[in-house]
Amino acid sequence: MTPKTEDDLARIIADADAPLRIQGGGTRPIGMPTNGTILSTSALSGIELYEPGSLTLVARAGTPVAEIEAALDGEGQRLAFEPMDHRGLLGTSGTPTIGGVAAANVSGPRRIQSGAARDFMLGVRFVDGRGQIIKNGGRVMKNVTGYDLVKLMAGSYGTLGVLTEVSLKVLPKPRHAATLRIEGLADEAAVSALGRALGSPYEVSGAAHLQGGNDGAPTTLLRLEGFENSVAYRAAELQSMLADLGQITVDASPEETEATWAAIRDVAPYHDAMGDVWRISVKPTDAPGLVASLRGARAFYDW
Template sequence: MRISSEEELSGVVRDATGPLCIRGGGTRDIGRPAPGAVIDVSGIAGIRIYEPGALTLVAGAGTPLAEVEAALAAEGQRLAFEPADWRGLLGTEGVPTLGGMVASNASGPRRVQAGACRDALLGVRFVDGAGAIVKNGGRVMKNVTGYDLARLLAGSWGTLGIMTEVSLKVLPAPEAAATLVMTGLDDAQALRAMTAALQSPFDVSGAAHGDIGTLIRVEGFSQSVAYRSGKLAQMLAPFGAVTVERDGESVAALWRDVRDLAPFRGTPGDVWRFSVKPSDAPALVDGLRRAGPVERVLYDWGGGLVWVETAPGRDLRPERLEGHATLMRASTETRARIAPFQPESAPVAAIAAGLRARFDPRGILNPGRMG
C-alpha cells in the first residue's frame, strides 16, 4: 500500500490488525526480513522549507535524497555527514530517501570530522505504533522540547515509528579538497598513518584504507587545503611515498567509492560491518583471517569502521568483541539464521524493549527486523 499523507498513514497504522513492513525507497534491505503488509511511505515527499541562510532544511521523509542534495548544491551547501548509497553493495534498486537515510543513520567517511546523520537532525515527525502523530525537535540546534526522540529514531530501522518529516542542519560545501594517497602499506602501518593524520592539527575530513590504498582527505578554502595537504605529506613521508590528488572531480570519485563501498559492488560474499576502536581494527581483521577466508577488507573512519567480505553463510562475529558487528549483506536464509545486529547487553536490551513497548505497544512496526 502506497501512502501519500501523514494523516492517511496514521489511519492505516491505527487500524492495522497485524504486522507492518515499512518501506521507503527500498534501497536498504538490511536486518531480518520483516513480515506483514508492506507500507510504502515514499509518497510523503517534497521539500517543505529550505532556508540557506539559516542552514536548515525540512522535507518529507519520502523525499529522494538526490533531490535534496541537488537543492543544497545549487546554494553551495551539503549534508556534511556524507550519507552513503548502499545500492551497489546490496544489489538493490529504487531511490534512497531521507527517511531511509535517518532510519539507518547512514553516515559516510566525513563522520570523523562532521559527526553522524543523527548529529545533523534538528527534529522529526513520525507516526508511532498506535497511529499517533508525534512531533519532536524543531528547526534550530538549541530547540529544547523534551526527550530527544529525533536522535532516538536515527538507526532504529523503522521499529519505533514511521517518519513522515525530517528537519536537518546543513553546512556550506568547501571551496576545495585534496586527498593524500599512499600505496603499499599493510593494515598496521595504514592505521598508524591514519591515526597520525587524524591527531594532527590539519583538520582531516576522511581517512580510509583498503585495496584502493591509504587515503587522507582535507577540505576547505583553497589556500588552506594547499597548505594543510603539503604539511600532511611531509608528516606522512616516513610511512612511504605520498602523492597528493587535487583535482576536485578525482577527489570526489575516490571518496564516493569509499562511501558507497565500491570494492564490494557485485561480489558474491556476505559483508559485515564492524564498529570498533581504531587501535583494535588490525587485530580484529587478523583474527577473522585466522578463523576463515576473508575476501576483502575496507577500513573507514581512520579504522573505526571495518567492512569485511567473507564466504556466504558464515557468522563472523567474534566471541568477544569490543564494539558492534552488523551483517550488512547476506541471503534471506542467512539473515534469518544469524542475528544481523549486535546482541545487546541485558541492561541495554531492557531499555530497548521498554522503548518499543512505549512507541509500538502492539509490536507491529518492522517486527523482528533488529532481532
C-alpha cells in the same frame, strides 16, 4: 499501501491488525525487516522548507536524497554527514529517501569530522504504533523539547514509528578538496599513519585504507577540505609529517577526489562480490590483528 498524507498514514497504522513493513525507496532491506504488508512512504515527498541563510531544510520522509542534494548544491551547501548509497552493496534498486537515511542513521566517511546523520537532525514528525501523530524537536538549532525523540528515531529502522518529516541542519560546501595517497603500506602501518594524521591539527575529513587499491596494491587515503590555500598548506604539512612512510602523492582534482570518496562511502570494493559482508567496529589499533585472524577475509578500513 502508499498513503499520500500523514493523516492517511495514521489511519492505516491505527487500523492495522498485522505487522507492517516500512519502506521508503526500498534500497536498504536491513535492520529488522518483517514479512508484513509493505507500507511505503514514497508518496510523502517534497521539500517543505529550505532557508539557506539559516542552514535549515525540512523535507517529507519520502523525498529522494538526490532531490535534496540538488537543491542544496544550487545554494553551495550539502548534507555534511555524507549518507551512503546502499544499492551497490546490497544489490537493490529504487531511490534512496531522506526518511530512510534518518531511520537508519546513514552516514559516511566524513562522520569522523562532522558527525553522523543524527547529529544534523533538528526535528521529526512520525506516526507511532497506535496511529498517533507525534512531533519532536524543531526547525532551528536551539530548541528545548523534553525527551530527545529525534535522536531516538535516528537508527530505529521504523521500529518505533514511521517518519513523515525530517528537519535537518545543512552546511556550506567546501571550496576545495584533495586526497593524499600512500601506496604499499601494510595494515598496521596504514592504521598508524591514519592515527597520526587524525591526531594532527590538519582537519582530516576522511581516512581509509584499502588492502587492494585501483592497481591492486595497498592504498592509504586521507581527505582534506576547505579553502584552496588552506588545503594546500595542510597537505604539505601532512606530507612532511608522514615522510617516513615513503612517497605521498596529492590528488587535487575535485572530480577525482569526489569519485574516490564516493567509492569509500558506498563500499565499492564489495559491489557485485560473492559471499557475506560484515561491518565490524573496533578500536582502530585492534583492527589489523582482527583482520589477520579472519583468514581469507578481504578487508578495507574506513575510520
